[in-house]
Amino acid sequence: MTSIEVAALTKEYGSTRAVDGITFTVAPGRVTGFLGPNGAGKSTTMRLVLGLDRPTSGTATIGGRTYASLTDPLRQVGALLDAQNAHASRTGRNHLRALAVSNGLAPGRVDEVLEETGLTSAAKRRIKTYSLGMRQRLGIAAALLGDPPVIMLDEPSNGLDPEGIIWIRELLRRLAREGRTVLVSSHLMNETASFADHLVVLGRGRLLADTPMRAFLDAHSHARVRVRSAEQTRLRQALIQQGYVAEFDEDGKLTVEDAKAEDIGALAAREGVPILELADETASLEQAYLALTAQDAEFAAAPSRP
Amino acid sequence: MTTTAVLHSEWIKIRSVRASWGSLLSVLIAALAITLLAFPLIGQAEADNPDYDAIFSAFYAINFAQIAAICFGATAFSSEYAHGALRVSLAAVPNRALFYGAKTAVIGAAALLLGMITSFVTFLVGQAFMGEYAIGLGDEGALSACVGAGIYLALMALFASGLTALLRSGVAVLSLLIPFILIVGFVIGDMSAGVAEYLPDRAGQVILHSDPTGSLGPWTGLGVTALWAAGSVGAGWWAVRRRDA
Numbered sequence: 001m002t003s004i005e006v007a008a009l010t011k012e013y014g015s016t017r018a019v020d021g022i023t024f025t026v027a028p029g030r031v032t033g034f035l036g037p038n039g040a041g042k043s044t045t046m047r048l049v050l051g052l053d054r055p056t057s058g059t060a061t062i063g064g065r066t067y068a069s070l071t072d073p074l075r076q077v078g079a080l081l082d083a084q085n086a087h088a089s090r091t092g093r094n095h096l097r098a099l100a101v102s103n104g105l106a107p108g109r110v111d112e113v114l115e116e117t118g119l120t121s122a123a124k125r126r127i128k129t130y131s132l133g134m135r136q137r138l139g140i141a142a143a144l145l146g147d148p149p150v151i152m153l154d155e156p157s158n159g160l161d162p163e164g165i166i167w168i169r170e171l172l173r174r175l176a177r178e179g180r181t182v183l184v185s186s187h188l189m190n191e192t193a194s195f196a197d198h199l200v201v202l203g204r205g206r207l208l209a210d211t212p213m214r215a216f217l218d219a220h221s222h223a224r225v226r227v228r229s230a231e232q233t234r235l236r237q238a239l240i241q242q243g244y245v246a247e248f249d250e251d252g253k254l255t256v257e258d259a260k261a262e263d264i265g266a267l268a269a270r271e272g273v274p275i276l277e278l279a280d281e282t283a284s285l286e287q288a289y290l291a292l293t294a295q296d297a298e299f300a301a302a303p304s305r306p
Numbered sequence: 307m308t309t310t311a312v313l314h315s316e317w318i319k320i321r322s323v324r325a326s327w328g329s330l331l332s333v334l335i336a337a338l339a340i341t342l343l344a345f346p347l348i349g350q351a352e353a354d355n356p357d358y359d360a361i362f363s364a365f366y367a368i369n370f371a372q373i374a375a376i377c378f379g380a381t382a383f384s385s386e387y388a389h390g391a392l393r394v395s396l397a398a399v400p401n402r403a404l405f406y407g408a409k410t411a412v413i414g415a416a417a418l419l420l421g422m423i424t425s426f427v428t429f430l431v432g433q434a435f436m437g438e439y440a441i442g443l444g445d446e447g448a449l450s451a452c453v454g455a456g457i458y459l460a461l462m463a464l465f466a467s468g469l470t471a472l473l474r475s476g477v478a479v480l481s482l483l484i485p486f487i488l489i490v491g492f493v494i495g496d497m498s499a500g501v502a503e504y505l506p507d508r509a510g511q512v513i514l515h516s517d518p519t520g521s522l523g524p525w526t527g528l529g530v531t532a533l534w535a536a537g538s539v540g541a542g543w544w545a546v547r548r549r550d551a
Contacts, residue, residue, distance in 0.1 A: 051400050052393050053550035068400040072307050079397055085390040087323055094322035102315035102398045103307060142394065 002063035002076065002149045002181055003027050004049060009058035011044055018044040020205035021058065026183045028149070031176045033196030033213070034185035035289060041205040042185040043081065043154055050079055050152075062150055074103040078143030079152045083135035083159065088128035092119055092138050095127060096145060105146055113141040118167075132159030140168070150181040157191055169195045189286035203293055213285070220291040221283030225259045227268070228252070228277035235273045242267060253277070312399055312408040319385065319395075320412060326382040332374035333420045333459060337428045340367035345435035353439040360441050361451050361516040367428050368455050368514065372507065375417055375459040376483050379466030382413045383542075384476025396551050406471070406546045410539055413467045414460055421459030425452045447516045447524075454513030454528055461528070464535040465506055471542025506534035 004026040011019040019041040026032045034042050047053040049060040051067040062070065062077055070076045086095050096110045114123045117137040122130065130138065136159050143151055153172075157165050172195045176182050183200075186192045192199075199216050201209040209216060226249075229235045236254055239246040244264075245257040256264055261280045268275050320326045344366060352358060386392040386409075399405040429452050433440045443449050470479045487507050502508055503520045512518045512527030522530060 047393075047550070050393075050397050052396055070400070073400055074398055077397075081393055081397075082390060085394050087319075087385050087388055087391045089324050089385075090319075090322045094318060098315045098318040098322065099394070099398045101318060102312050104311050 004150060004152070004181060004183060005059075005061045005064070006045065006049070007059050007061075009045065009048060009060055010056045011041075011048055011053060012056045017205050019048065019055075022202065022205070022207040023058075024200050024207060024210045026181055026200070027198070028181040029176060029179050030197035031172050031182045031184060031195050032198045032200055033192040034183055034200050034202070035187070035189070035192060036185075036202035036208075037293075038187060039204075040202040042202055044205075045202070046079065046081060046152055046154055046183075046185065050077070050081075052081075072103040072105075072146070074099065074105065074146030074148065076146070076148050077150045077152060078146060078148040079154075080136075080139035080143045080156055081154050083132065083139045086127050086135070086138065086142075089126055091124050091126055092130070092134075092141075093123040095138065096142060099142055100145055103146055109145055109147070113144045116144060117141040133161055133164050136160055137164070140171070148180075150183075151175055152183045154185045155187070156184060157186065157188070165191065189284070189289055193285035201289070201292060208292055216292075217283045217285065217288050220288035222258055223260055224281040224283075225256045225261050225264050226277070226279050226281050227254045227256065227264055227275065229254075229268060230274040230276060235268060235271065238267060238271045238273070239264070255281075307399065307401070307404070309404065309408065312404055313412055315399070316409045316412040317416075319409075320382050320416065323381070323385045326378060326385060329374055329377040329381055330416055330420055333371045333378065333417070334424045334427065336374045337367040337371035337424045338431065340370045341428050341432045345432045349432065349435045350437055350439055353436070359516050360439065360445075361447050362514050364429050364432050364441065364448075365425070365451060365455055365514045367432070368425065368459070368511075371421075371424050371428070371459055372462050372487065373484060375421065375463040376466040376487070377480065378417060379413055379463035380470045380476040380479045380483075382416075382463075383409065383467040383470040384474075384479070387470075387474045387476070393551050402547050403543075406543050410464065410467060410542075414464050417463035418456060418460035421463075422453070422456035424459060425455035428455075450524060451514050454510075454524060457528060458510040458513070458531060461510060461531045461535040462506070465531075465538045468535065468538030468540070468542035472538070472545045474545070504530055506531045509534075 007023050008021050009019055010017065010021050022045065036042050044053065048055050049067060067073060067077065093110060093114065096113065100107065100110050114120045117140055119134065119137050119141060122134060127135065127138065136156060140153065140156060143153060157168050160168060172182055172184060176197070196213055198212050199209060232252065232254060236246050239256060244259055246254050249255050261278050265275060265278055352363065386395055396402065396405060441448055443452065466479055466483055470476050473479055503522055509522055509527040510531030512520065512522050513524035518524060
């Protein structure tokens with residue numbers, strides 16, 4: 001199958017280095033989440049892969065070939081960069097027709113992808129009448145048009161309603177199950193956690209991580225237990241005596257750092273404190289991501305704000 | 307990827323944006339409307355003037371059609387710069403030479419077809435109102451003026467489309483070219499000496515005169531306009547090839 005290979009890729013705009021010598025491979029059969037704050041270089045990397053921008057140095061290839069050398073590229077790579085990238089006076093259907101015709105795709109594909117993205121009823125309306133969510137769906141329809149083995153989507157859940165977000169999540173999972181290479185950028189951690197198997201994280205144009213999701217969570221988070229008991233204050237005293245760091249959270253539960261539920265349960269039993277609730281807290285991608293970016297000194301000094 | 311497929315795709319793009327399709331049709335509509343307004347009213351009134359030029363007068367409406375042709379050339383290309391549509395287009399056709407060549411060819415061919423229809427229709431409809439002063443296609447210079455006017459309209463459309471690719475804005479090109487055409491056409495008027503002769507519209511319109519006075523002949527004049535158009539299309543290509551999308 002086809003991978004996306006990025007090697008020592010660098011792009012400078014004037015004196016700004018948007019992408020700074022990054023190397024990674026996006027493998028088929030899984031969803032790769034592409035993370036990083038706004039301006040980290042995710043969109044630039046995608047444009048470089050598509051040959052829209054030219055790299056200052058390094059290469060970006062698909063299955064070993066540059067994008068520009070692909071015959072009928074829509075059959076190889078489907079991309080959504082920005083849902084706004086379509087002439088607003090065209091109808092959704094004509095937008096897709098012009099794309100399909102250029103790559104010699106069967107005219108029936110246009111109606112198929114409109115159906116698949118739920119746009120059939122809006123197909124003959126001008127794109128300017130579309131909501132942001134509908135434009136996203138149209139962009140995804142364009143990406144799926146050539147039934148490509150490689151799919152690259154930049155912030156596809158932007159503007160989608162809750163049903164749309166569930167739809168895109170299931171679509172991405174299905175595309176990966178079918179053995180396709182799926183790269184999806186996002187700055188929403190919980191959203192990415194719901195569909196990604198693998199992560200590529202950028203910060204200020206540099207590669208911060210390229211690991212499976214599970215490994216990423218394990219590496220950048222630590223064990224933590226939440227506990228609610230009949231006698232919280234006494235339990236906290238006991239925990240502190242044992243050397244644990246235990247603090248009340250806003251719900252009145254105790255959060256115990258670097259602990260496992262079995263140890264805390266045993267300790268409470270020895271103390272005779274009735275336990276009402278006890279659980280290992282699974283690390284969230286958000287926490288792991290923030291832990292990673294905090295390691296990056298300049299990040300900590302100048303955190304990016306939304 | 308075949309050239310035919312890309313040409314077809316570019317044709318769909320022109321057809322499916324109202325501004326470009328509408329301005330293409332306006333080439334004919336503007337010329338016909340002006341001819342139908344002007345000729346029944348004042349067509350014969352001017353014909354007795356000593357410096358009356360039967361052929362140039364017959365193509366009076368081309369002044370208006372050329373503005374539509376410029377609008378067509380500009381909007382047909384500027385649709386790629388609205389909303390970042392160019393990125394989607396180049397993702398589908400990453401071969402920029404093929405993309406630019408096909409788009410330019412479709413713009414040129416569409417403008418040439420409409421331009422030819424416009425010039426012949428303008429001539430024949432206008433002359434129908436000229437009574438005893440009417441000239442026919444058989445009269446000296448008339449047929450070449452009809453063919454020349456059609457080519458001229460196509461060249462002006464290409465001139466505008468190349469500039470649009472260079473400046474990446476249809477609005478910039480229209481606000482540059484239309485006042486330029488109006489000033490040269492109506493303010494400088496018949497002053498046909500010096501550099502003004504070589505301006506794209508002045509040079510190309512030599513073929514519409516029955517007795518050209520300047521240094522340019524009918525076809526060399528059109529050749530000068532073709533050089534302007536080629537220069538503009540070439541500059542547009544330089545920009546499309548070189549720039550990040």
